[in-house]
Amino acid sequence: MNDYIDIWRRLTLFHSTNVAQKFLYHCYIKQERQDAAKKSYANCYPFIYYLEHGQNFYSTAKHAPLSIKPVLLFYGMVQLLKACLLTVDAEYPESTSVLAHGVSTRKRKKQSYEFFEDEVKVQKHGLFTHFSEKMFHVKHLAGEKFKMRILLQRIYEIHELFSFYYKENLALDVMYDHLNQKIMIPGKILDHYHMTFNRFKDFIIKELDSFNITSIKDEGPSSYICLTLEHKQKLTPLSCEPFLYGMYDKTYRFPTNMTNIFKTPEITAHYLLLYNLSMICRYETEWWNELLHSYSSDAYPFIIKFLSVTADKVPFLLHYFLLDKFESLKSI
Incomplete structure (x- = not known):
C-alpha cells in the first residue's frame, strides 16, 4: 500500500478528544509547560477541527474544477499547518499578526507576465514565518523573495519536467x-x-x-x-x-x-507556490483562464503537475510531522 493514499485514515486516530488531549498534553510536558493539562484540554477541540477542516478542503479539491483547485489546496494546507502548530505552540494563535498569510505577491505586468519569473515576498509577521520557525526552526527575513521557478525545483516530483523541457x-x-x-x-x-x-x-x-x-x-x-x-x-x-x-x-x-x-524545508515551497497560485486564480482571472485553455505557456504543465503532487504530498508531509511526534511521545 502506498503511504500517501492512507494518510487520512491514519489521521483519524486523532479524531478523539481523549487521544488528542493526551497527545497535546505530552507535547506540552516535553516543552516543560506548567499549564500542560489546562492547555491540552483547551486545544484538543481546535486541533481536531483543524484536521477535519483541512481534510474537507482536500476532499473538495479532488473533485473541483482545475480553475479553483489552488484556493482549496492552499486553505487545506493552512488548516493542517494550524493543527501542527498547536503541538509546538500551545498559545497559537497568540495574536492576530500570526493569522495573516505572511507573504505577498508583486504587481504584475499583464502583457509580459511570466509565471516562472514571478516572486513572493516574505512579510515580517504571519503564518509563513510562524510555522517556519516553530515547526522547522528556520527563520526567514522580512523582504526575502522566492521565484516560482526556484520553488518548483525544490520538489522532487517536478524534476522530470525540468529534465524534459x-x-x-x-x-x-x-x-x-x-x-x-x-x-x-x-x-x-x-x-x-x-x-x-x-x-x-x-x-x-x-x-x-x-x-x-x-x-x-x-x-x-x-x-x-x-x-x-x-x-x-x-x-x-x-x-x-x-x-x-x-x-x-x-x-x-x-x-x-x-x-x-x-x-529549505520542502513544505515552505508548497506553501509559497500555493499562496501565489491561489492569488492568481482569484485576482488574475483573465491570465489564469488563458493559461488553462490556450496551453500557450511552458508554465502550464509545471503548474498542473505541481497541483497534482501537492494534493498528495502536503498532507503526507504534515501527517508525518504529527505521527512522528506521536510515536516519539508514546513511551513517555
Whole structure:
C-alpha cells in the first residue's frame, strides 16, 4: 500500500478528544509547560477541527474544477499547518499578526507576465514565518523573495519536467540504507560540483551540518561516495534537506547544484507556490483562464503537475510531522 493514499485514515486516530488531549498534553510536558493539562484540554477541540477542516478542503479539491483547485489546496494546507502548530505552540494563535498569510505577491505586468519569473515576498509577521520557525526552526527575513521557478525545483516530483523541457539534471538518485545509516551518493556528483573527493568531503560536512557524519568514503569515481551517519540519526521525508524525498517511489536525491532552496524545508515551497497560485486564480482571472485553455505557456504543465503532487504530498508531509511526534511521545 502506498503511504500517501492512507494518510487520512491514519489521521483519524486523532479524531478523539481523549487521544488528542493526551497527545497535546505530552507535547506540552516535553516543552516543560506548567499549564500542560489546562492547555491540552483547551486545544484538543481546535486541533481536531483543524484536521477535519483541512481534510474537507482536500476532499473538495479532488473533485473541483482545475480553475479553483489552488484556493482549496492552499486553505487545506493552512488548516493542517494550524493543527501542527498547536503541538509546538500551545498559545497559537497568540495574536492576530500570526493569522495573516505572511507573504505577498508583486504587481504584475499583464502583457509580459511570466509565471516562472514571478516572486513572493516574505512579510515580517504571519503564518509563513510562524510555522517556519516553530515547526522547522528556520527563520526567514522580512523582504526575502522566492521565484516560482526556484520553488518548483525544490520538489522532487517536478524534476522530470525540468529534465524534459530544459534538459536540466537537478539531482541524482542516492541509495539510503536506513538500517546501517549509510547514504550512497553517485561518484559523478564530483563532476557536477567540479570538485575532488577531498574538497567535496569538506564541502559536504559543512552543508550537512545538521547531521552527525561519522565517516565519508570514496568508493571510486564510477561508484559511490558513502556517508555514514551517527546511529540515532536518519533521513526522514520531512527533515532531509538538502536531500529531496520522492513520495511515490520512496527514494532520496541529492542536488547537483547546492542553491539555497535545497536547504529549505520542502513544505515552505508548497506553501509559497500555493499562496501565489491561489492569488492568481482569484485576482488574475483573465491570465489564469488563458493559461488553462490556450496551453500557450511552458508554465502550464509545471503548474498542473505541481497541483497534482501537492494534493498528495502536503498532507503526507504534515501527517508525518504529527505521527512522528506521536510515536516519539508514546513511551513517555
